[in-house]
Amino acid sequence: MASGKLSPRQKMINLMYLVFIAMLAMQMSKEVLSAFGYMNEKFSANNITADARNNATLENLATKASEQPEKYQSLYATATKVNEMSENFSNYLDSKIAFFLKDQEDPKAYESMDKTDLVDQHFFNGDAYTKEGQEFLDQINGYRNGIIELLGENNPLAGTIANRFDTSDQKVEGGKQAWLKNRYEGFPLISTITNMTSMKTDIKTTETEIYSLLLGGQLESDVSMTKYEAIVIPEKTAFFQGEAFKGKIVLGKVDPTLKPKSVKVNGSQLPESSIQAGQVLLNFPAGAVGERDIVGEFIFTEKGVDIPIPIKSSYAVIPKPNSAVISADKMNVVYRGVANPMTISIPGVPDNLVSATGTGLSKASGTGKYIMTPGSGSEVKISVTGKLPDGSSVSNYQTFRIKDIPSPNGTIRKQSGYVKMPSSSLENSTVGAELPDFDFDLSLNTTGFTIKVPGQGAVVVRGDRMDSAAQKAIAKSKRGDVIVIFDIKSTLSGNSSYRIKDASAVSIEIQ
CATH class of the missing domain: 2.60.40 (Immunoglobulin-like)
Incomplete structure (x- = not known):
């Protein structure tokens, strides 16, 4: 306002200007408060989607860890720890949001969330922090430092995570200000709620990035020749004395265009004719009764360097079958209320000379195929008898657990x-x-x-x-x-x- 002696008319005009500016400020405040609220809703919706995506990735990694523990178990252990730390921190933020909103009759009445005293009294005591304020800082710092320590400071994500959850003093005009005061003191309640929801989004993003890095690193490792594994696949699991062993050796990743420089098995280099479409075909005497070893190596050339891939396996040479093979085609248990397909056989014995009995077991079409429809109880016993070529019989049995269909x-x-x-x-x-x-x-x-x-x-x-x-x-x-x-x-x-x-x-x- 201009200084000096003013006429009554000019004083009235100046007063009207003040009232008008105040009304604009009030209206802008309501619009800003609503904008924070709508932003909070969007963050919350995105967090639900991110949670589902991260959980699906973690479940997929758990499956891989159970199927290939040597390759994925350590990755799954790291991912599980990240998930645990993220869940704990996210739940803490949820508790704070719930505390700040507990007296709000309508959690979407954003224009009424303009007060600052609730957050200020909860986090600050003059220039110092309350116990709750210090705890809030400790939670952020603990999560940030814990994740970086788990990944290692040289991890490519360490710097990003450090910046994402940085709580160092903030630059302000005339110097620096503590991060907590800079971000939360004197701000309306809805901005605090939105800030915390946004921090939950940062947590979900951190989880996603870590999971992607873990799986991406494993994929990069998989495509390297140093990670291939030689697999010996016999034509059958056991051989009679006097038979020739027949089988093949394949790589973990079968590629018809992949051809090794050389292959050596049991001290002998195999002819080039035995290497076909990424597989090595074997044909040699099975040997005497007992456990027999297969050892050797593949030689590949990568970037001008010969890389050996060891071959190590074993097989059993037995005089005759001594047990039955019983397996559930779907799982290790049978379920009540459904028809469970099973395969029952005895190595070396034709299907027409094999008989199987058990409560609820019936023969199905196909070699060795049966259907198990269990009744009451928690277990079912399946007995198998086979007639050998010399007229003698071999018998065995297997007990299966019975489970109910899970809740849908x-x-x-x-x-x-x-x-x-x-x-x-x-x-x-x-x-x-x-x-x-x-x-x-x-x-x-x-x-x-x-x-x-x-x-x-x-x-x-x-x-x-x-x-x-x-x-x-x-x-x-x-x-x-x-x-x-x-x-x-x-x-x-x-x-x-x-x-x-x-x-x-x-x-x-x-x-």
């Missing part, structure tokens, strides 16, 4: 977990049940479920679609309401007598 996942429009849709779509949706990770292809028929709309009583529905009572309850829901469908009951198609466990619940957010 509840679905709405074939989506499980947390789903978003308009209420009008939900009214006409079909409720289902599925077994996504089950080895058998089973069809489940939904026979009933219970739906709970916020503020209304639960509605029990028969069948797989909404009845009039359920549709009436859904029609009263509001945007943002989370409707839960639970107690989802189903039957097994083709075997309605078998009792399927209730499917997991489905949550639907009304849009």
Whole structure:
């Protein structure tokens, strides 16, 4: 405002300007608060997607670790530790967000989250930090330092992670300011909530980058010739005395264009004619009864250097079969309520001279093929008898565990977990049940479920679609309401007598 003596009219004009500027500031403040809220929603949605993606990657790595422990076990151990540290830090941030929002009647009323005192009193005590403020800093620093220590300071991601979770003093006009004060003191509540949700996004991003680096490093390692492994594949697992051993040696990665410089087995260099389409065919006397070794090496040339790949395996030479081979085609257990395919055979004995018995076991079409349909109990015993060429018999048995079909996942429009849709779509949706990770292809028929709309009583529905009572309850829901469908009951198609466990619940957010 100009100084000096002003007329009453000029004073009134100046006062109106002040009021107008204040009104603009208030309006801008509301818009900024709302913008923070919408940004927080987007971060939260992205975090859900990132969580699903990271969990899928971790599950895939767990499968690889169980199938190829020497190659993936150490990677999976590192990924598991990263996931554990990330989950702990993310859960801590969730607890802080919940604390700051506990007195908010509407968590989406962003324009009302303009106060600064709640965060200031929680984190700061004058120029010092409260216990909670110091704990917040320690959590960030602990996560950052723990991840870098796990990966190693020379890891290409170490610098990125250090910058992403940097809590060092910040440059301000006239000097420096502590990071916590610079980012959280005097800011409206919604900005603190958004900052913490954004930090959760950084956690998910860190997980994704680490998993990608771990798998990418393994892939790069796999394509190097130094990582190939020689595999001896006999024509059969055991040989009679006097037979010739027949089999082949292949590399872990079979490539028809791949040809070694030379191959040596048991002290002899094999002729070039034995090397065909990335495989080495073997044909030599099996030897005397007992354990026999196969040793040698492949020689490849890579960048002008000869690289040896050792060959080491063994096989057994036996005078006659002494046991039966019984295996479940699908898994190491048999499941109640379904037909479990099995292969039963005795090496060296024709299928027509092999007989197998067991409760629920029946012969199927195909050599050595059987179907096991277990009944009650926790185990089933399968006995096998075979008639040898000399007229004698060999017998053996195997005990299998019996398990029930696992609980299915509840679905709405074939989506499980947390789903978003308009209420009008939900009214006409079909409720289902599925077994996504089950080895058998089973069809489940939904026979009933219970739906709970916020503020209304639960509605029990028969069948797989909404009845009039359920549709009436859904029609009263509001945007943002989370409707839960639970107690989802189903039957097994083709075997309605078998009792399927209730499917997991489905949550639907009304849009």
